[in-house]
Amino acid sequence: MKKIIAVVYNAVAQESQPDELDVLDQVAAVSKALTDLDFNPVPVPCGLDLEHFKRDLTTLQPGAVFNLVESLEGEGRLIHVVPYLLDSLGIPYTGCPADAIYLTSHKTAAKERMRQAGLPTPDWVGPYQAGMAVQSRALIHLKKGVTDGPWIIKSLWEHGSLGLEKENIITALPDRLGPLLEKAAQGLGRACFAEAFINGREFNLSLLGDGKEVRVLPPAEIRFLNFGQDEPKIVGYRAKWCPEAYEYQHTLRSFDFSETDRELLSRLSDLALSCWDLFSLAGFARVDFRVDDNKDPHILEVNANPCISPDAGFTAALDRAGISYTTAIARIMDAVIRAGK
Numbered sequence: 214m215k216k217i218i219a220v221v222y223n224a225v226a227q228e229s230q231p232d233e234l235d236v237l238d239q240v241a242a243v244s245k246a247l248t249d250l251d252f253n254p255v256p257v258p259c260g261l262d263l264e265h266f267k268r269d270l271t272t273l274q275p276g277a278v279f280n281l282v283e284s285l286e287g288e289g290r291l292i293h294v295v296p297y298l299l300d301s302l303g304i305p306y307t308g309c310p311a312d313a314i315y316l317t318s319h320k321t322a323a324k325e326r327m328r329q330a331g332l333p334t335p336d337w338v339g340p341y342q343a344g345m346a347v348q349s350r351a352l353i354h355l356k357k358g359v360t361d362g363p364w365i366i367k368s369l370w371e372h373g374s375l376g377l378e379k380e381n382i383i384t385a386l387p388d389r390l391g392p393l394l395e396k397a398a399q400g401l402g403r404a405c406f407a408e409a410f411i412n413g414r415e416f417n418l419s420l421l422g423d424g425k426e427v428r429v430l431p432p433a434e435i436r437f438l439n440f441g442q443d444e445p446k447i448v449g450y451r452a453k454w455c456p457e458a459y460e461y462q463h464t465l466r467s468f469d470f471s472e473t474d475r476e477l478l479s480r481l482s483d484l485a486l487s488c489w490d491l492f493s494l495a496g497f498a499r500v501d502f503r504v505d506d507n508k509d510p511h512i513l514e515v516n517a518n519p520c521i522s523p524d525a526g527f528t529a530a531l532d533r534a535g536i537s538y539t540t541a542i543a544r545i546m547d548a549v550i551r552a553g554k
Contacts, residue, residue: 215253218546219275220244221295221306223282224258238522239281246542247279254279259295261286266295270304277549278306283518289402290370292318292518305549308496309517317492317517320369321354321406327512328354330491332484334512335503336360338387339406340369341394353387360409361386365447366397369404379445382410411503411511415448417466418485419499419519419530421541424548427489429482430530431468438463466526468533477508488515496545499527 220243222236240256247254255273259266259282270278278299285291296311309317317323320340327334336355362384385393390407398405415435421428437446440463448464456462470478485500492515499519503511519527523538531541 215251216276217273218247218252218254219257219270219273219278220247220254221257221259221278221280221282223284224260224286233284233287235520235522236281236283238524239520242523242538243279243281243521243542246539247546249539250543250546252546259285261291263294263298267298267302270302275304277546278304279546280306280308280518281521283520284371288370289318289368290404292370307545307549309492309494309498313492313494314517317494317515318370320367320514323492323515324354326491327488327515328356330487332487332491332512333510335409335411337406337408338364338390339394340404341391341398341406343395343398343403352391355387363410363412364390364407365410366394366401366405366407368401369406371402379447382445382447383407408513410445411505412446413503413505415446416481416502416504416510417499417526417530418481418502419497419527420485420489420494421497421531421536421544422489422495422548423544424495424551427486427494428534429485430527430536431533432470432478432481433466433468433526433530433533434470436465436467438465466529468529477504477510481510484510484512488512492517496548497521497527497541 220240222240225233225236244254244256255275257269257273280296282295283289283292285294293311293315296306296314299306300311316326321337324334324337338353340352363382364385366381366383383393394405394407417433417435419430421430435448440446481502488494488500489498494517497519499516501513501516503513505511521527528538531538
């Protein structure tokens with residue numbers, strides 16, 4: 214009898230935004246791969262009614278869960294709830310453990326952990342919660358001294374570049390950012406922070422583990438084509454999710470590098486592996502970097518639950534490495550099976 218695998222994902226509605234609806238493409242792709250691997254995949258949506266979700270799992274009695282949950286009812290800050298619940302139920306699941314998902318999804322907590330470990334990450338101010346009293350001095354994290362920016366205002370919890378556009382780049386002294394952040398928080402998942410903007414090259418490094426070893430997949434660079442000299446080069450929401458937008462059409466992913474980048478790419482790979490160890494990652498993950506004009510790398514984010522839809526950067530990195538999608542899913546499942554023993 215084929216082992217049942219619950220493909221758990223955040224429930225979406227017809228009117229959901231494109232970044233949320235993308236999870237349905239992931240469910241379809243993962244389910245096909247699991248079927249090819251002789252599993253019996255059963256899609257299971259999850260919302261905030263956790264009792265209903267628990268009943269679904271109890272009825273299904275899956276051998277494991279393939280966790281694709283990115284948020285609950287549009288709240289990225291709840292991404293860790295499902296893996297913690299699965300831990301309490303004793304059901305093994307794919308990807309990173311609950312603690313790793315929580316620590317990496319809280320972007321400034323992740324930055325604090327990286328800085329304590331000596332890993333390079335840009336200076337930041339915050340976080341700020343909507344309605345929270347401004348406490349600017351206690352929330353300033355500077356390593357290179359006082360600067361007036363530029364800064365980029367980011368959501369504390371939300372991924373998929375939610376609310377992130379060129380309008381988020383501002384210039385101000387750190388102790389003047391508090392009121393600006395408090396105002397911006399309402400539109401950025403009600404919590405945000407300001408990060409020193411690195412006006413340089415952007416890289417994504419995906420990692421794939423099978424419970425025994427981890428492999429850094431071929432690095433990708435995000436290239437900004439025909440952007441004006443004064444146009445900030447960022448992968449904003451329009452660049453990711455709006456095909457008709459100029460940013461989408463001129464922000465491309467490339468795996469082709471010259472020999473002069475060899476040393477830099479090796480360093481990025483080492484830093485990605487350091488993040489894997491620091492946060493106890495598993496299964497699959499992605500680390501995003503900016504590299505400044507001095508060729509110094511800066512870790513922007515560690516994504517412990519990256520998108521694995523057919524057109525995602527993670528899948529493109531698999532293709533570049535000569536690893537089929539089904540083979541990658543098999544390795545991810547191997548990690549779950551080993552962890553469950």
